Amino acid sequence: MAFETEIPEQPAARLARLNAELRTASAQEILRAAISREWPGELTYVSSFGAESVVMLSLIAEVDPSLPIVFIDTGMHFPQTLDYKDEVIEGLGLTGVREITPNETERKVLDPKNMLWKSDADACCALRKVRPLEPALEGFGAWITGRKRFHGGARMSLPVFEYADGRYKVNPLASWTQADVDAYLAEKNLPRHPLVSQGYPSIGCWPCTKPAADPSDPRSGRWAGQQKTECGLHVDRNERPRVF
Template sequence: MPYVDYQTKLLEPVAERLERLNGELRDASATTILRASFVREWENKITYVSSFGAESAVMLALIADVDPDFPIVFLETGMHFPQTLDYKQEISERLGLTNVRDVPPSETERKVLDPKNTLWKSDPDACCALRKVRPLEPALSGYDAWITGRKRFHGGARLSLPVFEHANGRFKVNPLASWSQDDIDGFLKRRNLPKHPLVAQGYPSIGCWPCTKPAADPSDPRSGRWAGMDKTECGLHVDKNERPRVF
């Protein structure tokens, strides 16, 4: 990997940096992408935001291989399935992860906007904003980039997902963008990693319990998320200011 000092990278225009990174690493392995991101591009300035959901063990294992003390953010919405919280503890211990941080919503704001924890019924977008979108920004303070576990085969807006993009003032890294369901299943089997317990019950994509059901369409892993609603994303991956730059 060619060396570029950090100060030079800070002065590099976003469009040029994205073009350089995607040109160099779009076909690289997930581990190579992670190492380049950790060591060369954003040393101590990058984190991973994990849902500890159906496929999270893959990225968590790859990160643990590189640095088990890497900072990991878990948005503790207060609406997770109990199985997700148990799985979070199990997989963290199995992989030796030592820097997982729970980030809850503002309790003051929750008491005002959702005192009965029923906002998801009347306005799921507002519920996601309260419990995920707004807590994420302070959690990312001090970081110039963050890693996601998104993949193109999830469909929808993710079909054209690049490895590197830029939105809301930060770079986003998607090391598993090109992975398929077979890639994920094969990795979990080879590494003998436990699956989220709800996967066996028909949940290929897992979010908060009020808005997650077993997938209605087996070919669409996210068909159980906000089923029956005109909503496909929680808002974490929506650029508030502009279309994401991908190059």
């Protein structure tokens, strides 16, 4: 008797199915489908604990507070970010947060004085963010991001589900507006990152983050004066700048 072998769903077909089914779904519905149905035990969230991160973290806490959450400690975060991270973890009862850091041997060779950001921001991001994330994602079939279309740039055409570099990405907040974010923060009475009130609507590492120059562009304070708009985490491997 011959047994039929189930053929795995190919990425293109899976993306088409998920984006058709959940394109207009709420963030909560998207998260529940991703966590419980599509990638049980294979899903993580990569969080910067930045200006709007608490929204996604709160949504995750409602569905599964033990979900693995990756925080990349670049060694260049604002002190306020590190304090805020601890406050949010405790307040939301998150139990799956894991911190990763750059390879210290590599850092000592490539950036011994911690000044690489001055001469080559792409190389600094590659050293401190992009390369540390690769091993942290091993074993996960998909990861959640907090990106939104209103952030502009390449994010304006952001789908709810993507596939890149061998993994799926889930963007539950893709369609959210700034008004949606503000309303959710108020409804849940969530703490704001302390730098938001000082004019930082988007927060990364301190050397490359300034108050937004353009209030209508939340990311205008990131790498101000440069053509760079992304750290590289959400850029396909073959499209990243060549460094080192």
